[in-house]
Amino acid sequence: MSLQLESTCLEGTVLKGLNIYEGKQDPVAMADEKYPDWLWSILVEPTTKFAEDEKFSKKFIRFQNKEKLKSNSLKFKKLS
Known part of the structure; x- marks a missing residue:
């Protein structure tokens, strides 16, 4: 696509x-x-699909943390 x-x-x-x-x-x-x-x-935005039973798995939490770090990093760069 x-x-x-x-x-x-x-x-x-x-x-x-x-x-x-x-x-x-x-x-x-x-x-x-x-x-x-x-x-x-x-x-x-990347679209990674997780099933309902994966919402609290290590993989999902790591994915969320990485996305938050990227987002915060970009926000900080824009403010600087």
Whole structure:
């Protein structure tokens, strides 16, 4: 299943502040087709199905803890 989203900036838009190299120019947005398919799935939440009897298993609790750590890490990065 391929979820195709559209970029929020038009092709040719200068992406100010994204340059990480000294003395180089800011990157320019490309057409959506030029980006890899996996890029559009980054923001999609993972869907791991657990049966009712697995809700309190070690595997499920570890999964929940990892997801909370990832979420908190992203929130902290956004605040910094």
